[in-house]
Amino acid sequence: MPLITITSHKGRTAEQKQAIGEAIHASIVTAGVPAGDRFQRFLDLDPESFIYDKFYPDLEIGRSANFIIIEILFSVGRSVKVKRKILELLVCKMKELEFSPEDVFVSFQETAWENWSFAKGELIHI
Template sequence: MPLVTLTVRNGKSPAFKSAVLQAVHQALVASGVPETDRFQRVLELGAEDFRFDPVYPDLKSARTDDFVLIEILLSVGRSVKVKKKILADILEGVRREPGLDPEHVMVCFKETAWENWSFGGGRQLHV
């Protein structure tokens, strides 16, 4: 039940954003998330509202305006091994399409308890 938030600088094409979101979704599905469990949002911010260090902590190449921040909110319980696989799959996916340098992709996993989800109608599916 992941909720994906993609933050990019203003001006990215719909194809660019779709390709990144598709790579994330494919990685999640490969980890066992149902194909139809797609909840994604895109935040587009100007340079004054989306600030980032070009090289922190030890990048091989400086971040550019193509830098993307991917936040994945998911239920607790996935192992570090599973998260590493999701991360590797995301980076391979965005490298292929839209051609992002993996050094310019930041991924943040956030976890929440199962009882914190209601997909509609006030129903909590896993409580």
């Protein structure tokens, strides 16, 4: 069960957020996540609350105000090969939404299966 957090500047429309969410979800489904397993949250921040280096690490073009951070929290066990596949497809889909690759920051985070409770306080993966 991935939990996706998308952080960016305020001002995106509901339609833009839906398209971003669809791009992310399609990318992780290719890695074996069930299509119905979708949990996403958008954090919209004022510029003074969203601080980042425009050129780290050695970007030539630099990040714009369109910069977005995508945090993907899922259970342990996905290989580097799978993560690269997700990244490749995600960057491609974000380009289709007119994002520069320099504006797409992705962080994979993993947690043990026993750390998930989908509902009712039940740990279903133990």
